Amino acid sequence: MTPKMFDAFSSLITDMLGIKMPVTKHTMLQSRLQKRLRRLGLKTFEAYYDFVFSTEGRQKELDHLMDAVTTNKTDFYREPRHYQVLTELVLPNVLQHGAIGTRRPLKVWSAGCSTGAEPYTLAMVLSEFGEQVKGFNFNILATDICTQVLAKGRNAVYDERDAEPIPYNARKKFLLRSKDRSRPRIRIVPELRRLVEFRRLNLMTSDYGMAEAMDIILCRNVIIYFERRTQFAVLNRLCRCLKDSGFLFMGHSETLNGFSLPLKSVASTVYQKKGPEHEK
Structure with a gap:
């Protein structure tokens, strides 16, 4: 994932979810989105980038992207x-x-x-x-x-x-x-x-x-x-x-x-x- 792609994904995620996505999260974001590439059968992040920011991708992929990047840490009786x-x-x-x-x-x-x-x-x-x-x-x-x-x-x-x-x-x-x-x-x-x-x-x-x-x-x-x-x-x-x-x-x-x-x-x-x- 190039720096330009990371910046675009970071801005999109912050706009949609409010989540901070500084450059230190580059590796984490790449790892989580890699699963979406495999699921969609895409070979490169460039192909995924083009899809996400296309009209079709905005309709079909944004919910899956949000699911991929959100943190879901939870426990029963957390902070008792x-x-x-x-x-x-x-x-x-x-x-x-x-x-x-x-x-x-x-x-x-x-x-x-x-x-x-x-x-x-x-x-x-x-x-x-x-x-x-x-x-x-x-x-x-x-x-x-x-x-x-x-x-x-x-x-x-x-x-x-x-x-x-x-x-x-x-x-x-x-x-x-x-x-x-x-x-x-x-x-x-x-x-x-x-x-x-x-x-x-x-x-x-x-x-x-x-x-x-x-x-x-x-x-x-x-x-x-x-x-x-x-x-x-x-x-x-x-x-x-x-x-x-x-x-x-x-x-x-x-x-x-x-x-x-x-x-x-x-x-x-x-x-x-x-x-x-x-x-x-």
Whole structure:
């Protein structure tokens, strides 16, 4: 891949996905796109470059290119301290605001959900919390730009070793084990799968198409890959999708320092949206 081709692909990826693609990522990008060359039966990056930037390529290949370059690192119960904050601080606070979680479902959004470990972890934690709160109910929206990881999330089948971070009691309640022990797999139980809706969404779009605002949003270890001005734009759009007094969880390696946002810190990388009375 020539420097000119890399620059063109880098600009395209940043425009589409907001992902920073400096020249130090040249080898990584070349390696990931090599798979697309093989899949398309193309011999050179020049041929792939010409195809991507053709009218036909823009219609047929851009989604596959986006799938190839996105990072999909995820684990069950990742950053476990967040789930403690969720159950001990956030959920009791939310329940104090009228009928949320009882007369109407608690609305939670996992933005950048990857293969589904985060939304299914949320479903487990919320289900166990609901065992102690009469009538508690919730639904979870799980979004990602990558169609391949969304398909895996909907299928909800994982290698058994991926389930190791899940507490033993939760594993007993929420996981099914494959009968074929030569390929040890687990699957999330249907009762949890029904509570999670997977949807394709690009955080770079100006309108996320949310019919209702969310009570809780998790957008963890996503904006770290974006340029700073893109981070600010995405965070502003997330705030617009969050109810007043709702909560936003970010990754522990991410900071909101220097951004003017209607949020206050309530725990490490956990924020609450200020209501109108705080903005006067």
